[in-house]
Amino acid sequence: MTSRPTDSPRRAVYEILQRVADGAFADVMLDTTLSRSKLEPRDRRLVTELVYGVLRLQGRIDFALTHFCNQPLQRLQPEVLWLLRLGAYQLLELDRVPAHAAVNSTVELARELHLEQAVGFINGVLRSLDRGKAGIPWPAPEKIKLYLQHVCSQPIWLSKEVMRQLPNVDARAFGESLASPPPLTLRVNSLKTDREAFLIALTEAGHQGHPSDFAPEGVTLDRRGEDPLPGDADGWYQVQDEASILIAHLLDAHPGQKILDACAAPGGKTTHLAALTENQAEILALDKYSRRVEMIELGAKRLGCPSVVAKQCDLTEPADFLEPQSFDRILLDAPCSGLGVLRRNPEGRWNKSAVNLKELAVLQRQILENVAPLVRVGGKLLYSVCTFSHGETDVIVDEFLADHPEFELEHLGRQVSQDWADLFTPKGTLRSYPHRHGNMDAFFAARLQRRP
Template sequence: MTPSAQISAVIELLLTIQNQRHAPADATANRFFRQRRYIGGGDRRYVSAQIWEIMRHHRKLQWWLKRIGSQINPRMMVATFLMLSGKTLKEVNNLFSGERYAPLSLTQNEGLFLQSLEGQELFYKEMPKAVFYEIPDWVYPLFQQQFGENIDAELSALLEPASLDLRVNILKEERNNAKEMLKQEGISSEKMPLSPWGLRVEGRQSVTSTDLFKNGIIEIQDEGSQLIALMTGVTSQMRVLDFCAGAGGKTLAMAMMMQNKGQIIASDVHNVRINSAEKRFRRAGVFNVQTHLFAEGAKWIKRRVKTFDRVLVDAPCSGTGTWRRNPDARLKFKAIDLEELVAKQADILDSASKMVKEGGRLIYATCSLLQKENQDQIEFFLKAHPEFKLVCPDTPEKLLPDEFYKNPSFQLTPAQYKTDGFFCAVLERS
């Protein structure tokens, strides 16, 4: 593709994402490229990189377009991004040439609007803080209250691209060996500082096409998510319930900790996720897991009340801790969404707690940075369930850094730990 054709594809994909606002941007992008097989690998990487940068700076681009009096549309969003990324008006004019496969030529007004951006930068001191940090206006005070004087560092880290985190499946291979095997496939990685199973890859790499991934030796999983599995402290003698298993990432990690022994039940309300999880279990060589489609009052639930040593609740949440990976989610998050999620989390915690046996543990986790979904949720639960108390985690081996054994809960942030934002609390039924 010519540079102009690449820019046309960027504009077309941005328009598609905006028109399908209820679908995740990455899923929309995947469909877009599947329907256009003629776009080669290099061009696909360029278009993807431009789209994610535009999505990562969406509010700032809108702010600039309003400032110069322009219409806000995908075409001008892309042109403005190019100008604020250092291109001259002449270079942008050449890209918007109107020739075959190129965007239509800039109109006189568009050219005048863009000319006013020459010499300007994407980040501008007069921007409101919520615009500067690409978060909804109503969310900024919540972060301000939570992070205090550290807010700039925390929100700056949330703007940065995320690394690619991998978990080595030690049922099949040791971490050092997997690291060397990745290197042989042209992918350099570093051992994670916190997770004993983790490898970190910088940049966007196609690990799903490697033999290691296809053979279940590695899984894509953020380091914070791996730590939550560790916080459960599961052993091979336990009966474990992953209450909101989703596609089974933490189930896989716990099965590995249990050495494929004991029993794990992975449940979820979505059959598609359960089916996806089962494929991952087979690929990883995991066979101590049963799956169940969750339905309140189902017979299998009634028969297992107060029978589990560990119950993990990876609750549905705002996903604010994953905004580095999902920049489009920032634009869709509404205050009513938070209120509905908080109520749903409380209901899920209440249901899951009934499955924990005496002396067993309930582990609550979110990929959120918001106190309402995390610390406040646990405080509310403990008031309603005095039979539970917060306890520090323990594991058969010392797999976690010391700091994680000293507290019954933790809050991970990209600024502090280079992970996604995660919260985790460990509770025990007395």
């Protein structure tokens, strides 16, 4: 009987990769597939690792395959190329999978998918790769552009962007971090418990974790046990990268204020603002799509945040239902390229381009122009993005300030702990990098105050 994606881990991986190649999001496809599967926990973890690993290291895998394939990869049938990538990832990156198992399972999957004409080819390429992988001529770190492209698995446009932002040594370290799996970080929900109590409960449940380096509510998991994390149903925590956790702190929100989260879904920063203000602020969370508004509402309910009201709103147009200068604080976590979270959304390497960055910058400036009039005199607006590209960060802020003298840039370091000093640029904006700052994602933030 032919196996199905629900009961064969590698078949599930192949199906997900095919869907991602057609434009689907890897995390969505993983959640959908695994929620319907009958796979054992061990196989579910394998599926997750293979999907993210193949996508994250696709460039490295392709470089290796070119040395053992007698025809250009771009000429291969797409289904055959994805099978080769799946087998090659296991041979190159997974020591715990025996070589014969990696090759044989890929060949059997080809047969299962009725690709009999390619079975011999796939078998030959993968066996050659296994025999010759020690001799692959990987580019030396000093050849930074080729190193980023073929070892760190970055397309050319992304390598150029990284090299524009950072000196070579930093660019290499940053590229290596983007090619590595990200940590699993949680924000402890201070409305329900505290970090010390959560860490104790975590250990008692068979997991291991430690306090994150910067965020006072952050916990990084070192090892995950077989049992569920403690307090999931009770809203003790929110899965959230440490850089993302920092953002709500930087808004400088207080109880009694009126706060707008302009592009709020999925709601992690929204509910963090509710926790920081002890549910004593009036928080309006907006998002363009109704299903994402529902996501915010569900998260607010789970985490115990009745101060959050979520509404659908497309902020590419002025929000006429809101009074001008009516908010004390506005968080604009703008739609962006997501280059800072490529470890978590690795398909972004392959489905974006430099052209997309320019288009997104136009969108970001448009939304910023539409929310800025809502900041009251003396109020503050925090612009944040999970990317590092110059055009989506400093350029947006500098151009906005040039056109709006009624706003001024505040130095973020003056309001938070001195322990965070390394996170801020001389201008006072936040720039976090995984290779510099405790393995957190690459984020940018700038706080603008309407002059009194």
